[in-house]
Amino acid sequence: MHATRRIVHPAVRRGRGARWLAAASASAALAASLLTAAPAFAxxxxxxxxGDSYATGQAIGGAKGADPACLQSPASYPxxxxxxxxxxxxxxxxxxxVLDDVFSTSxxxxxxxxxxxxxxIGLITLSMGGNDLGFRSVLTNCLAVSATGPITDGAASCREKHTSGGVDDIVQKLTNEVTPKFEATLAKLRTTYPKARILxxxxxxxxxxxxxxxxxGCFQKLTLQGAIFPFVTTDLEWMHSVQRTVDVQFQQAAENTGAEYLSQLTTAADHTVCSASGQPYIGSLELRGLSGATPQSFHPNAAGLKATGQAVAAALQPxxxxxxxxxxxxxxxGDQYQLQIIVPRSLTSVPDVAATKNGEYLGTVKGSEYYYLYQRTGAATRTYYNTITVTPGDQVxxxxxxNGTRQVLTPLPDSFQGVTGQLVHTxxxxxVLEIWVPINTLYTTPGVTARNNGHYLSHVAGEHAWYLSLSSVPGxxxxxxxxTVNPGDVVTLDVGGTGEKQTLN
Structure with missing residues (x-):
């Protein structure tokens, strides 16, 4: 349902905007000097x-916790x-x-x-679903005799083994069974912990x-001792595509339930077991005679645990x-623009956010109230808006x-198709450079490059990103x-081939 209304608080008048802003700025400066940069939880x-073994750390560096069989590591990301x-x-x-273990006895x-x-509880993290899909059995049943196949049960490849009538049975199980259960679990977490931030x-x-x-490829023949990599080379891309489908479906489930999602497929793309150049974040398959694989096989190693912890911290910090x-x-x-302040509906407490142009007050969102703005409500966000005039040289x-943290807004060129950038000054x-891609209205992300003084920083194109971590908020x-942005630096986003830019500071 579309709702539009305007609220003018009796204490806020247009003629008093500059004085109100000056007082607010002074308070913000004081707060900024007193507050530390901590994430906003409940x-x-x-x-x-x-979570499962990817969250426990598989006892790397020793085991902690009351149940040693859970293999919780002191180096785990939690x-x-x-x-x-x-x-x-x-x-x-x-x-x-498995997912049933979240709300039921295991x-x-x-x-x-x-x-x-x-x-x-103010924060919840969840890493789970791989055991429901059968990650481990897929890997152990796809061991190959050579880099070109066959696998040990005689099938030409693992992809062939799991494809029938043109249908990938792993993806079919994911879509029909695992993802619905994953989304239902997140939905129950949201209702059980309504004030917690869920990542x-x-x-x-x-x-x-x-x-x-x-x-x-990286093929190493099957032996009963030591680290090995006995997989058909053409299966590597197939296995990666299955995991990407997991990532996409789980991210959408998070979006649907008001949770956040941190994807590591792009940022750790060159840190797999079979890495072209980067340090692996995952341990190889390692067998110990007839006793089978070690617990650390195909799980995050020490570098992977550290990298995941850093990625989670970065997702929480901004x-x-x-x-x-x-x-x-x-x-x-022309010079007319719609100022939009977009608030995730999953927020249970909205901070006091004020909009200004060249230091002059434009409007405020504070909790459930808003001043000098209109409101419309979508499935995942509330948008507060008004029409303003922006001419060259204006700073909105x-x-x-x-605490005085600010975003500098710049007009959005059409070629960006709704992709926007911002700098969050910390x-x-x-x-923190942020590139926001709308997932409900944009199906192909244009090639967007970030630069500082013309020097390359990072870029996004389609489903891929370089030198950027990926997370999500609803929509x-x-x-x-x-x-690092020094005085005088100019940070921009540009769309390749168009010459159009967003200037972010």
């Missing part, structure tokens, strides 16, 4: 970690995040966990992972795509002020009253990169 600092942000961790991750008799009281942490890539596969709120200037013709900003010369894929 009132509680409780952190509930849910442990890193709790330490980095000073959170009270309830680590219920367990090796071998087959081993362990209590439900999501058993913490709702009012004690789904996607799996590190196991196998490379074609662009990151070394010439000749929300310390805006909490996923973003602004943009949509062209209406959003600023969080609580202090001093440090900023968008968000690509982020930590950057």
């Amino acid at each position: 009132a509680s600092n409780g952190y509930l970690a849910l 442990s890193q995040i709790a330490a980095d942000f000073g959170l009270a961790l309830t680590d219920n991750t367990c090796s071998g966990a 087959s081993a008799g362990r209590p439900p992972q999501a058993g913490a009281p709702a009012d004690s 789904v942490v996607g799996y590190l890539p196991l196998m490379p795509d074609a662009a990151h596969t070394p010439a000749g 929300r310390d002020a805006f909490q996923g709120i973003r602004g943009q200037l949509a062209p209406l013709g 900003e959003l600023r969080v009253h609580q 202090g001093g010369t440090s900023s 968008y894929r968000v690509y982020r990169q930590a950057v």
Whole structure:
């Protein structure tokens, strides 16, 4: 349903805008000097970690926790995040966990992972679903005799083994069984923990795509001792495509339930077991005689645990002020633009965000109230808007009253097809570059490149990104990169071949 209304708070008058802004700016400056850059969770600092072996760390560096069989590592990303942000961790991750274990007693008799009281939890992370799909059995049943096949059961390749009548039975199981259960689990988490921030942490890539596969592949023959890689070379791209489908479907499930999603397929593309040049983040298949594979086989190694922890920290950190709120200037013709402040509906507490042009007050969103703006409500976002005039040299900003963090908004050229960039200033010369891609209206992302003073920083094209981490908020894929912006620097986005740019500062 479309709702439009306008609220003018009696304490806010157009003639008083400059004085109000000056007072707000002074308060923001004071707050900025007192506040540390901590993520915005619910009132509680409780952190509930849910997941399988990719979250436990498979006891790398030793085992922790009350149940040694869960193989929780002190180097796991939940442990890193709790330490980095000073959170009270309830680590219920367990090796071998399936989605049913989140709210039901496990087959081993362990209590439900999501058993913490709702009012004690401000953050939830979830890494799960691979065991429901059968990742491990797919790998162990696809061991090959040579790089060109066949696999050990006589099929020419693993892809052939799992394809019948042109239908991939792994993807069919994912679509028909696993993803619906995954989405239902997220939906129940949302209702059980209505005030918690929920972040789904996607799996590190196991196998490379074609662009990151070394010439000749990585085949190592099957033996009963040591690290091996006995896979048909042409199966590598197929396995990667299956995992990408998992990533896409799980991300959409997160979008549908108001959770966030962190994908690692792009940022760790050259860190698979079969890596063309980068350091592997995943351990090789390692057999110990007839006892089978080690627990660390095809799981994150020490470097992978560290990289995942850093990616999760980066996904959490940029929300310390805006909490996923973003602004943009949509062209209406000539020098007329629609100022838009876009708020995820999943936010339970909206910070005080003010819009200004050249320092003059334009409007505010504060909690459930808004001033000098109209509102329309979508499935995943609320958009607060008004028409403003923007001429060359004007600077339009959003600023969080609580700590002075700001976004600089620039007019949106048509060639960007709704893709927008912004710099979130985090202090001093440090900023986070963000490229926001709408996923509900845009099916092919144009080639968008970020530059600082004309020097390449990163870019997004189609489903791929370079030098950017990927996460999501409802309705968008968000690509982020930590950057240094010195006085006088000019950070831009440009669409290849058009000459059109967004200037972000």
